[in-house]
Amino acid sequence: MTDTQQPPQDYPEVTVVPRKRMRLSLAWLVPIAALLVGAVLIVRTVMQTGPTITIAFRTAEGIEASRTEVRFKEVVVGKVTKVALSPNREQVLVTVKLDKSAEHLAVEDTRFWAVRPRVGLAGVSGLGTLFSGSYIGVDAGVSNVEQSLFTGLEAPPPRLRDEPGRSFVLKARDLGSLDVGSPVYYRRTKVGRVVSYTLDPEHDTLSVQVVVTEPNDRLVTAQSRFWNASGVDLTVNANGLSLDTQSFASVLVGGVAFANPADAASAPPAADGQRFDLFTNRKAALAPPDGPPLRVRMVFDQAQRGLVAGAPVDMLGIEIGTVRSVALIDAPRGDQFPVEVIADLHPLRLGGVRRQFVVPPDGAARADALFMKRAVDHGLRAQVRTGNLLTGQLYVALDFVPKAPKDTLDARADPPTIPTVRGTLSDLQPQLADIVARLNRVKFDEIGTDLQETLRHASAAGNGLQETLTSATVAIRQLTPEAQGALAEVQKTLASTQATLANLDRNVTHGDAPLQRNFTQALVEMQRAAQALRVLSDYLQQHPESLLRGKPADADPGKPSEGGR
Amino acid sequence: MSIAASAASSVPTAVSRGLLGCECCGLVSEVVAAADSARCPRCGFALHARKPQSLQRTAAYLMAAAVLYLPANTLPIMATASTLTGRESHTILGGIIELWHTGSWDLALIVFIASIAVPILKIAALTLLAFTARRKSRWRQAERARLYRVLETVGHWSMLDVFVVVLLVGMVHFGAFASVEPGPGLLAFGGVVVLTMLASASFDPRLIWPEPATDD
Numbered sequence: 087m088t089d090t091q092q093p094p095q096d097y098p099e100v101t102v103v104p105r106k107r108m109r110l111s112l113a114w115l116v117p118i119a120a121l122l123v124g125a126v127l128i129v130r131t132v133m134q135t136g137p138t139i140t141i142a143f144r145t146a147e148g149i150e151a152s153r154t155e156v157r158f159k160e161v162v163v164g165k166v167t168k169v170a171l172s173p174n175r176e177q178v179l180v181t182v183k184l185d186k187s188a189e190h191l192a193v194e195d196t197r198f199w200a201v202r203p204r205v206g207l208a209g210v211s212g213l214g215t216l217f218s219g220s221y222i223g224v225d226a227g228v229s230n231v232e233q234s235l236f237t238g239l240e241a242p243p244p245r246l247r248d249e250p251g252r253s254f255v256l257k258a259r260d261l262g263s264l265d266v267g268s269p270v271y272y273r274r275t276k277v278g279r280v281v282s283y284t285l286d287p288e289h290d291t292l293s294v295q296v297v298v299t300e301p302n303d304r305l306v307t308a309q310s311r312f313w314n315a316s317g318v319d320l321t322v323n324a325n326g327l328s329l330d331t332q333s334f335a336s337v338l339v340g341g342v343a344f345a346n347p348a349d350a351a352s353a354p355p356a357a358d359g360q361r362f363d364l365f366t367n368r369k370a371a372l373a374p375p376d377g378p379p380l381r382v383r384m385v386f387d388q389a390q391r392g393l394v395a396g397a398p399v400d401m402l403g404i405e406i407g408t409v410r411s412v413a414l415i416d417a418p419r420g421d422q423f424p425v426e427v428i429a430d431l432h433p434l435r436l437g438g439v440r441r442q443f444v445v446p447p448d449g450a451a452r453a454d455a456l457f458m459k460r461a462v463d464h465g466l467r468a469q470v471r472t473g474n475l476l477t478g479q480l481y482v483a484l485d486f487v488p489k490a491p492k493d494t495l496d497a498r499a500d501p502p503t504i505p506t507v508r509g510t511l512s513d514l515q516p517q518l519a520d521i522v523a524r525l526n527r528v529k530f531d532e533i534g535t536d537l538q539e540t541l542r543h544a545s546a547a548g549n550g551l552q553e554t555l556t557s558a559t560v561a562i563r564q565l566t567p568e569a570q571g572a573l574a575e576v577q578k579t580l581a582s583t584q585a586t587l588a589n590l591d592r593n594v595t596h597g598d599a600p601l602q603r604n605f606t607q608a609l610v611e612m613q614r615a616a617q618a619l620r621v622l623s624d625y626l627q628q629h630p631e632s633l634l635r636g637k638p639a640d641a642d643p644g645k646p647s648e649g650g651r
Numbered sequence: 652m653s654i655a656a657s658a659a660s661s662v663p664t665a666v667s668r669g670l671l672g673c674e675c676c677g678l679v680s681e682v683v684a685a686a687d688s689a690r691c692p693r694c695g696f697a698l699h700a701r702k703p704q705s706l707q708r709t710a711a712y713l714m715a716a717a718v719l720y721l722p723a724n725t726l727p728i729m730a731t732a733s734t735l736t737g738r739e740s741h742t743i744l745g746g747i748i749e750l751w752h753t754g755s756w757d758l759a760l761i762v763f764i765a766s767i768a769v770p771i772l773k774i775a776a777l778t779l780l781a782f783t784a785r786r787k788s789r790w791r792q793a794e795r796a797r798l799y800r801v802l803e804t805v806g807h808w809s810m811l812d813v814f815v816v817v818l819l820v821g822m823v824h825f826g827a828f829a830s831v832e833p834g835p836g837l838l839a840f841g842g843v844v845v846l847t848m849l850a851s852a853s854f855d856p857r858l859i860w861p862e863p864a865t866d867d
Contacts, residue, residue: 097670097679097680097681098678098680098681098692098693099680099681099683099692100671100680100681100682100683100689100690100691100692100698101689101690101691101692101695102683102688102689102690103688103689103690110707111704111707111708111711113704113707113708113711113712113853114707114711115711116711116712116715116846116849117711117712117714117715117718119715120714120715120716120718120719120842120846121715121718123719123722123838123839123842124718124719124721124722124839127722127726127835127839128721128722128725130835131725131726
């Protein structure tokens with residue numbers, strides 16, 4: 087306090103530096119900048135908020151407010167903000183806030199669906215949803231009409247709108263192991279997938295929807311055949327054992343394969359949505375178009391063990407049908423029980439032959455029957471043959487038998503009966519019996535005598551051969567003196583070589599050889615010299631002065647000096 | 652303390668004696684001319700009776716802080732991305748509500764006080780100080796001075812949120828499993844804290860006791 091009462095003149099004066107000072111502080115720039123930053127932040131947030139839409143779902147399973155995302159092509163484009171029941175309590179109304187960038191999704195024909203984890207044999211889809219929860223998938227619409235209320239799909243749509251490719255409908259009798267997502271193969275390459283299937287209660291068939299993606303969709307032509315490539319197709323039939331699979335994956339997962347018949351390579355690509363039949367296997371699919379089957383009846387006199395339902399019916403080597411049933415006929419003819427075989431034939435499989443044969447068509451079934459009648463008139467007969475000796479499978483062959491008794495076919499009967507001839511196996515039995523009977527007639531004892539005589543002749547011939555060999559030996563012996571001379575020369579040469587070698591041995595390698603002895607002496611000398619040097623060095627170590635003064639008189643006389651070397 | 656209370660003109664202060672102290676070397680010197688551009692005769696440090704444009708600056712910083720306070724609380728301060736929970740962004744207030752709902756009311760309270768209440772109280776208190784100083788008010792001067800000291804002390808701790816988020820961003824790098832990214836709100840929040848600190852630093856507490864002669 088006392089300081090302040092001192093006179094002012096005690097203090098130094100301040101230095102005055104004239105300086106222009108702005109009236110307004112520069113600090114005011116800070117709130118302006120802050121305002122700008124805040125405005126930018128807020129404007130950006132406002133810009134980023136897109137439209138709000140409402141989607142009606144049947145259930146809100148897995149959908150959570152402020153957690154479930156809306157994804158378009160796996161890109162998050164929005165978030166669920168609210169989940170509520172509709173006023174009539176039938177639906178769940180999900181409110182979604184879309185991003186600004188996804189504005190165009192809020193149009194009329196956009197489709198929404200909930201993606202939940204699905205575990206199927208065809209793979210686990212939506213695996214990410216196991217952790218992240220379900221999300222809502224979007225298929226962007228192309229319309230320009232904006233809309234904010236949508237009805238969600240219960241399952242993913244068969245095909246996204248922007249997925250290139252074409253979809254086809256396959257009519258199947260049985261789904262097999264197909265499922266949504268099962269692959270579609272062409273030449274064992276995956277080119278598409280099964281997107282959905284529906285049971286048609288009216289026609290009692292299944293409609294399987296498949297999508298073949300670009301650019302492979304052009305492979306599907308109007309003539310293409312589809313078949314179910316699921317699992318392993320292992321068949322044992324008259325053709326033997328056959329195993330048919332597509333890829334390993336399809337064995338596990340199932341799949342659909344298609345191929346184009348050889349004559350349909352240039353057919354135009356099939357239209358989008360074209361319907362095809364789904365065959366049960368490749369063979370059925372690639373068989374020529376069958377047309378309606380012609381049911382025929384054949385009666386065989388012999389027992390036909392091995393002929394079963396499903397056995398093929400060949401005509402001139404072409405499989406044109408299958409056996410449907412094999413049964414003994416009720417009414418015995420005499421003491422026999424003939425076998426009645428009912429088969430379905432597809433004469434269309436014969437192709438051109440059938441077309442040439444055929445009479446003017448008056449109803450497809452009748453035309454086939456008339457064709458068969460003409461064939462029978464030309465000698466066509468049914469015959470049971472062995473297809474495979476290993477398995478004993480039989481098949482029915484329709485063949486033209488030249489010497490068949492005249493017969494005909496009643497084209498009006500239902501089913502018409504094709505005349506038969508005995509099978510090859512049943513033909514073989516009497517022939518075998520005949521052969522055995524002939525063998526019985528052979529005179530085996532006479533043959534034995536003849537054989538003995540032949541052997542005696544052979545023995546005489548052997549003696550002649552021995553004589554020839556003896557004369558050959560003599561001839562060789564005449565040759566030998568000269569050869570012996572030559573050998574003696576060789577022997578002499580060898581002996582001299584041996585002497586040379588012995589000489590060498592004596593001079594060099596033998597213990598008493600001069601070279602050896604000289605070498606040993608030299609070594610002994612060197613050893614002595616080394617000894618002398620060691621003695622000298624020892625002495626010098628003890629008496630280094632002797633280098634200057636010479637050897638003292640009392641030095642050990644036994645020790646050799648330098649001159650001793 | 653109570654001596655400073657009422658009669659200001661009679662109290663001996665440096666300004667009333669025409670003296671200025673150097674804040675750098677401690678030399679006390681006498682003012683002869685306009686004190687606007689005075690310099691210390693010994694060390695050359697700029698001398699001023701009060702911090703120059705103190706109230707203007709304080710007001711400017713306070714305004715900026717108030718402006719940024721809005722985005723700091725509405726925009727997400729961090730976004731966590733993880734395969735388990737998906738991508739989530741968090742605002743400060745949202746985090747507090749979540750903490751409250753999950754039962755950690757004590758933590759929620761701490762975060763609320765540190766991140767919401769303290770900045771707004773700081774802005775409000777500084778506004779009050781600046782306003783009363785501008786009015787040269789003599790209302791509760793000792794309490795106002797104490798308030799200022801409290802503000803200065805508290806200011807050091809208000810960056811807590813920013814530190815936590817920065818630590819998380821740096822440490823949580825579990826690749827596809829989890830990662831934390833700073834959000835735009837963090838920038839605004841950091842701005843708020845820095846600006847309130849600047850505001851309290853530019854406020855001259857001596858203005859709480861107005862000199863009859865001083866302007867500004």
